[in-house]
Amino acid sequence: MNKGRVRLAVLLALVAALSFVAIGARKVATKLAKDAAQKVYVPPGEYDEFYAFLSGGFNGQLSVVGLPSGRTLKNIGVFSVNPRNGYGYSPETKPLLMTSHGFLPWDDTHHPELSMTNGVPDGRWIFINANNTPRVARIDLKYMETAEIIEIPNSAGNHPSSFVTENTEYITAGTRFSVPLPQRDIPIDQYKGNFKGTLSFIKVDPDTGKMSLAFQILVPGFDYDLAHCGKGPSKDWCFFTSYNTEEAHTLLEINASQHDKDFIAAVNWKRAEECIKEGKYETWHTPYAHNWYDEKKHMAFSEIIKEEKVIKPEQCPGVIYYIPTPKSPHGVDVSPDGRFILGNGKLSATMAVHSFEKMLKAIKEKKFAGDAYGIPILDYDAVVDHHVKNVCLGPLHTESDGKGYAYTSCFISSEIVKWKWETGEIVDRIPVYYSVGHLMIPGGDSAKPWGKYVLALNKITKDRYLPTGPELNQSAQLIDITGDKMQLLLDFPTLGEPHYAQALPASMIKDKQAKIYNLKENEHPYATKSEKDVKVVRKGNEVHVYMTAIRSHFVPDNIEGVKVGDTVYFHVTNLEQDWDIPHGFAVYGADVPNLLIMPGQTLTLVWKPEKPGVYPFYCTDFCSALHQEMQGYVRVSPADANPPMIWRGGGKEGKWIVE
Amino acid sequence: MKKYLGYALAAGLVFAFAFAAKCEIPAKMPPPGLPKGIGPYAKKELKLDPCIDKELAKKGEKLFEQYCSACHKITERYVGPPLKGVTLARSPEWIMNLLLNTEEMIWNDPIANALLQQYLTVMRPSPDMTEEDFRAVYEYLRYVDATDQVKVK
Numbered sequence: 010m011n012k013g014r015v016r017l018a019v020l021l022a023l024v025a026a027l028s029f030v031a032i033g034a035r036k037v038a039t040k041l042a043k044d045a046a047q048k049v050y051v052p053p054g055e056y057d058e059f060y061a062f063l064s065g066g067f068n069g070q071l072s073v074v075g076l077p078s079g080r081t082l083k084n085i086g087v088f089s090v091n092p093r094n095g096y097g098y099s100p101e102t103k104p105l106l107m108t109s110h111g112f113l114p115w116d117d118t119h120h121p122e123l124s125m126t127n128g129v130p131d132g133r134w135i136f137i138n139a140n141n142t143p144r145v146a147r148i149d150l151k152y153m154e155t156a157e158i159i160e161i162p163n164s165a166g167n168h169p170s171s172f173v174t175e176n177t178e179y180i181t182a183g184t185r186f187s188v189p190l191p192q193r194d195i196p197i198d199q200y201k202g203n204f205k206g207t208l209s210f211i212k213v214d215p216d217t218g219k220m221s222l223a224f225q226i227l228v229p230g231f232d233y234d235l236a237h238c239g240k241g242p243s244k245d246w247c248f249f250t251s252y253n254t255e256e257a258h259t260l261l262e263i264n265a266s267q268h269d270k271d272f273i274a275a276v277n278w279k280r281a282e283e284c285i286k287e288g289k290y291e292t293w294h295t296p297y298a299h300n301w302y303d304e305k306k307h308m309a310f311s312e313i314i315k316e317e318k319v320i321k322p323e324q325c326p327g328v329i330y331y332i333p334t335p336k337s338p339h340g341v342d343v344s345p346d347g348r349f350i351l352g353n354g355k356l357s358a359t360m361a362v363h364s365f366e367k368m369l370k371a372i373k374e375k376k377f378a379g380d381a382y383g384i385p386i387l388d389y390d391a392v393v394d395h396h397v398k399n400v401c402l403g404p405l406h407t408e409s410d411g412k413g414y415a416y417t418s419c420f421i422s423s424e425i426v427k428w429k430w431e432t433g434e435i436v437d438r439i440p441v442y443y444s445v446g447h448l449m450i451p452g453g454d455s456a457k458p459w460g461k462y463v464l465a466l467n468k469i470t471k472d473r474y475l476p477t478g479p480e481l482n483q484s485a486q487l488i489d490i491t492g493d494k495m496q497l498l499l500d501f502p503t504l505g506e507p508h509y510a511q512a513l514p515a516s517m518i519k520d521k522q523a524k525i526y527n528l529k530e531n532e533h534p535y536a537t538k539s540e541k542d543v544k545v546v547r548k549g550n551e552v553h554v555y556m557t558a559i560r561s562h563f564v565p566d567n568i569e570g571v572k573v574g575d576t577v578y579f580h581v582t583n584l585e586q587d588w589d590i591p592h593g594f595a596v597y598g599a600d601v602p603n604l605l606i607m608p609g610q611t612l613t614l615v616w617k618p619e620k621p622g623v624y625p626f627y628c629t630d631f632c633s634a635l636h637q638e639m640q641g642y643v644r645v646s647p648a649d650a651n652p653p654m655i656w657r658g659g660g661k662e663g664k665w666i667v668e
Numbered sequence: 669m670k671k672y673l674g675y676a677l678a679a680g681l682v683f684a685f686a687f688a689a690k691c692e693i694p695a696k697m698p699p700p701g702l703p704k705g706i707g708p709y710a711k712k713e714l715k716l717d718p719c720i721d722k723e724l725a726k727k728g729e730k731l732f733e734q735y736c737s738a739c740h741k742i743t744e745r746y747v748g749p750p751l752k753g754v755t756l757a758r759s760p761e762w763i764m765n766l767l768l769n770t771e772e773m774i775w776n777d778p779i780a781n782a783l784l785q786q787y788l789t790v791m792r793p794s795p796d797m798t799e800e801d802f803r804a805v806y807e808y809l810r811y812v813d814a815t816d817q818v819k820v821k
Contacts (some may be wrong), residue, residue: 529796540738559738559746560789584738587792634788635747660744 032523045498049077056519059451059512061464062135063485064118065089066506071121071137076451076462076512077487078483079501081093081204082299087146087155088116088139091235094605097156100578100613101138102302102534104311108142108160109296116591117141119168120235120509122216124177128240128347128456134218134519136171136180140171143167144178145211147218149304153522155616156302159220162295163190163207163227164318169236170556173213175244175456179223182209183249187230191295200258204230206320206331208249224285224318225293226329229382230256235340235406240456242349243365244386245279248350254339254381263339263609265354270389272331272381273341275368284325306315307526307533307611320340323383330372331381334361340406340447344415344455345432349394353404353417360404362433364394402425402666405446406509408453410460410490418465422540425465425488439495441486443469450490451512459514463488463495466507467624473500478500483507524588526609529559535580540564545656545665552577553664555655558592558606559584560633563626563658570654570665573621573647582611596643603629687691691719702759705777709761709771717759720811726820731801735794742818747789755813760806767793767802780795 032454052059059077060082065072065514069089073082076658090106097106097114097487106112123130134156135148143161148154161167165187173180184206189195195203205227212223231251238247254271257264274448280610284290307424322329330501334352341350370376371391378388384593403421407432410416417426423444452461465486475482482502489496528538537543537555546553552575557564563581571577581594585608595603596616606610618624628639654665670793675739695718704710732740739747754763766773766780773780784790793802811820 470710518797525795527796539734541733557738561746585792586735586796590792634791660741660746 019089036566038609039187045496046488049079049487049499051078051080052073056292058515059408059459059462060511060518061449061512062121063503063507063510064125064137064468065482065504066119066508067116067117069116069139070505071118071135072504072507073153073392074503075515076464077562078496079485079487079499081504084504085148085151085153085155087137087148088113088118088144088158090114090600090602092258092602093249095602095612095614099604100615101308103612104156104309105158105562107297107300107311108144108161109313110142110575114650115141118505118508119512120171122171122173122180122454123478123513124213124512125173125455126176128175128244130452130455130511130517131177132513132521134657135511136173137433138167138170138182140166140168140185143170143182145171145220145288147220149218150518151521152304154302155373156218156304158298158300159211160297160299161209161211161221161534162224162226162297162489162621163192163293163319164188164209166232168224169208169249169335171211171235172247172279174238174247175240177213177215179210179212179238179247181236181238181247182211183207183236184228185232185234187232189229197258200230201256202230204258205255206230206233208233208274208276210247210281215644218270221299222297222314223280224290225318226281226320226322226330228274228322229384231272231305231565232261234338237341237343238351239343239347239365240345242444243343243350244345244594245277246365247276247278248341248343249274249276250334250338250341250352252339252355254481268336270333270335271335272386273338273350273363275330275332275350277328280328281320284320284328285318289324290320293317293319305530305532307531307536327372327385330368330524331384331386332392333378333386334363334364335359339404341611342407342409342415342454345409345458346457346528347456349430351407351415353406355365355403355420358404360397360398360433360660361389361393362395362397362399362430363392367394368392372476395433397428397435400428400435401438402458406448408448408450408451408463410450410463411458412460414460415445416448416450416453416501418489420444420446420447420468425463425495427490437493439485439488439497441467441488441497442484443467443471447509450513451511459512460562461489461491462498462510463490466503466510468506470502474502479655482550486661501580524608526607528582528584528586528609531582531609531611533580533582535578536611537582539585540584540659543658544663545570545654547654547665547667548594550575556581557584558582558594558628558639560590561628561635562627563594563639563641564661565656565658565663567644567655567657569644569656570652571618571643571645572650572652573618573645575618577616577643579614579616580611581606581614587608588630594626594641595629596626597624605630618643621645621647621650677746682695682817688723693722693811694718695719695720695810696756698756698759702757702762703716703779704759704761705765705769705780706772709768712761712820714760716810720814721807722811724804724807725811726808727804728804728811729820731738731797732808733806736805739789739791742812748787748791749783751809752812755806763806763809764799764802766791767797767805768799
């Protein structure tokens with residue numbers, strides 16, 4: 010055997026060995042992928058285990074997503090108009106988007122929070138905040154539609170919202186962008202001392218869910234970032250993080266990152282209630298809107314309220330304390346047993362786990378390190394219980410699994426870190442793709458989490474999916490947390506930026522879902538409950554069409570007598586009483602989207618025709634084999650014409666009623 | 669013995685005639701032996717009174733207007749077939765089965781399925797309707813067939 014042959018043999022052997030190793034590795038990877046696939050596979054016709062509710066961020070909606078499959082089940086229009094069903098365009102839904110600044114078609118949704126009983130999601134409602142023009146919405150979990158929106162006066166950048174107390178007594182709201190309060194015209198460089206924030210508490214009626222602004226606490230002009238309320242021993246308190254305790258008004262990136270510690274504001278809402286009762290508050294008169302949807306009348310209403318109760322901390326000692334926390338903390342999270350309050354110090358690699366018990370003791374013993382505009386600052390060492398050291402870079406938020414573990418999202422190092430609440434000991438890490446913001450475990454901020462999965466809500470997507478030009482959807486990742494090691498199961502894109510999310514077992518609300526609106530109970534003033542009640546009514550320049558829709562015709566389907574200058578109201582009632590048979594309605598040239606009318610529901614499309622002609626209208630939702638035939642015409646005559654005022658449909662012809 | 673039987677028969681006939689005479693609106697009965705379809709009435713009989721129950725028909729007329737008329741007319745085709753004559757062409761059991769067990773009937777009963785193929789729209793009785801309500805609508809349709817009137821007077 011010569012040297013060359015030996016070399017060749019060695020080389021061949023090496024290649025064979027290497028390829029064996031490579032094949033082995035691939036086999037392991039395939040096996041893992043298969044294992045993960047089985048865990049998220051929901052066979053055709055079967056249901057997901059959890060309903061998840063993902064905020065839509067700058068898209069302004071709330072997405073309903075099934076877990077573990079990641080399938081989007083519905084997008085609910087909340088603070089943004091929704092062309093799918095005409096939400097925010099129809100006169101029935103438009104009042105929901107009214108504010109003290111008039112009608113607003115958009116906002117930025119951030120933190121959904123399920124209503125709770127005894128600290129556990131109860132499946133009644135879900136709340137969500139609007140960050141831009143401060144508001145909080147309530148979504149009914151039976152209809153999965155927006156039921157109510159309340160504006161928050163004396164605020165801006167409503168970010169530490171909409172977190173609820175243990176029994177949904179209150180929802181939090183607060184000021185991320187402090188402003189002159191009351192609002193006035195002053196130079197921006199006079200920020201310090203003149204700009205203020207408020208921490209607001211919205212009362213929730215335990216039976217109806219109706220929201221009302223209970224009180225606002227006037228606080229120094231820091232940036233109040235996130236919140237969570239206590240439970241168990243800490244149930245009477247809510248906690249708000251703050252940054253920019255420097256009170257910078259420009260280049261905050263640098264100027265608001267000077268202090269080693271900022272504050273968690275601990276608010277005793279029971280104490281606030283006492284002060285309200287004792288009259289220790291000021292009445293302010295900043296107008297704000299309160300809007301609600303009447304399920305029976307199928308219509309939303311809006312009112313402007315001009316009175317709010319403002320508590321100044323100096324008038325109500327004991328209502329608020331500041332807990333120093335490193336550094337520009339973002340999320341504040343409470344352990345399931347309510348004993349620990351965690352500041353996720355965005356700019357610090359070490360997180361402080363505060364003890365609620367120690368906090369009470371420090372307050373009692375007056376262990377203060379000074380005050381900020383009269384608000385006592387508690388001594389850090391007297392309140393902190395332990396630290397989670399070198400947790401990661403950019404810790405933002407923490408959720409719990411109910412088994413003693415906490416899971417922290419890390420924005421800069423793109424990972425989730427699992428650690429023990431009691432000791433701060435880190436036990437596992439998993440990379441996420443990329444730059445995770447919030448994370449969510451079903452019930453993970455409640456007293457009893459369903460600790461099966463954690464959902465990473467990532468800010469940056471990059472190469473995770475087929476590229477779609479410069480703009481990419483955000484990305485969520487589902488991770489199994491039932492074992493010692495976290496296991497990545499699934500990636501799926503999301504609509505808008507899902508800041509925070511909530512989830513609960515599907516079994517809690519699945520069977521309570523409304524399937525139809527009961528036609529008998531429809532009290533819409535323009536409802537047409539039977540084809541024999543169809544009519545067209547002229548009131549001056551207003552034309553009201555009382556229209557019905559059923560597979561596969563509208564009555565009327567011919568309308569003549571409309572003139573340029575008229576405003577036509579198509580009040581369409583869907584006569585179906587069968588699940589999942591909505592009818593759509595669109596008119597040629599209308600400047601509003603279509604209506605999607607649920608069975609038994611009445612909705613209105615308003616149309617101002619501008620040119621004479623004959624214009625078709627049709628059903629936009631494929632409803633039956635004769636859906637294509639579900640169409641009609643409206644004739645528009647010149648303003649000075651004198652056309653016959655008639656309608657046809659359902660084999661009948663009728664004359665208009667002129668009032 | 670035979671004699672007594674004869675008397676009894678005669679008395680029975682007299683009684684029947686007297687009863688029939690009291691019938692304000694005598695019903696027209698469907699011929700016997702019509703198929704019953706699939707559903708809760710497949711194996712039982714719906715006993716029909718030879719007289720129309722006008723009150724019940726009146727209730728049925730109202731329910732028909734509210735729940736059925738968007739798809740059915742009496743004398744003309746609409747979304748579904750015209751309903752005049754239906755109580756003579758189909759057994760009462762078949763009609764009740766169609767109303768109470770629609771989904772199975774339209775796919776598996778040969779007559780109902782042929783109608784689906786002809787009209788191409790899936791029939792959906794209102795979920796608000798009870799068996800009693802359906803029976804009232806049936807009485808209304810019986811009234812229509814007995815009197816040739818669409819309105820119960």
